[in-house]
Amino acid sequence: MFTPLKYSLVLSVLTLLLLIASPLIIFTYEFLQNPDCLKVDVKSVEYVNNETIKAQVAQVNVFYCSIIPLKDFKLVIGEDEIIFEEISRGNTTKTITLKVYDNEVKGIEFKVAGIYGFKLHYR
Amino acid sequence: MDSSYIIGEITLITRILKNIISGIINGVLFYLIFIVILPLIVFRLTNMSITPVNPLVAVYILGFFLALGVISSSVKPFIGIVFDVILSLIGLLFTLSIVSSGEYGTVINLYGYSVEVVFDFKPLLLVVIGFGILFVILNMFSRIVKPED
Helix, strand or coil, X not given: CXXXXXXXXXXXXXXXXXXXXXXXXXXXHHHHHCCCXXXXXXXXXXXXXXXXXXXXXXXXXXXXXXXXXXXXXXXXXXXXEEEEEEECCEEEEXXXXXXXXXXXXXXXXXXXXXXXXXXXXXX | XXXXXXXXXXXXXXXXXXXXXXXXXXXXXXXXXXXXXXXXXXXXXXXXXXXXXXXXXHHHHHHHHHHHHHHXXXXXXXXXXXXXXXXXXXXXXXXXXXXXXXXXXXXXXXXXXXXXXXXXXXHHHHHHHHHHHHHHHHHHHHHHHCXXX
């Protein structure tokens, strides 16, 4: 009585697993092919140093090579957190204001296709 | 001794043996599904390295599954269903603990820097666990509809 239902469930499990896992498989494959698939470059454009404000204007460029988009991309630079809604293939540039003169990227967080979360933090 | 009594005894022993064997098969099947196959699917799909399990712990878990399997097949079907559900839910709990509840963290060396990496694969795990629960419910219903002796 339940055999057809069980078979259809197995089929739907396999289909769903394939659909959910495919972005991760493609992402991993492309990263293994090209380890420099994701590159973050922070360049200072202007320094602001007066009596009230001490900050720097910087340009962040993110190069990404995979066809799988990265959602909720967050960069931790010094004390600041810079959020990009989506990073797709190619270069994405953003001009930001940083509270400190530190250009070093201390952490990266993103979600592969909005599903799998990755957090990388330099110690 | 009455021959019908001997036949009755033999039938009883055969039935007990049949129940024990079906219980052992049941326990091994549950062990394979929850401790071996489900974690393996998750590890393969997420490219995680498999956490080695202490062989003694593996034997304990297998023994636990076998015991519950044998109890489930030896008692009356409607009571057996309860043990089957307990077996499945504990199996899912083991699966969750093996795959560390959907988060995998490690420290790697990247370009000379020590980097802490955390990988979150909860959505994938939810699909696997969700369908696991569906199968448990389906098995329970199939036993209620067609109870065995």
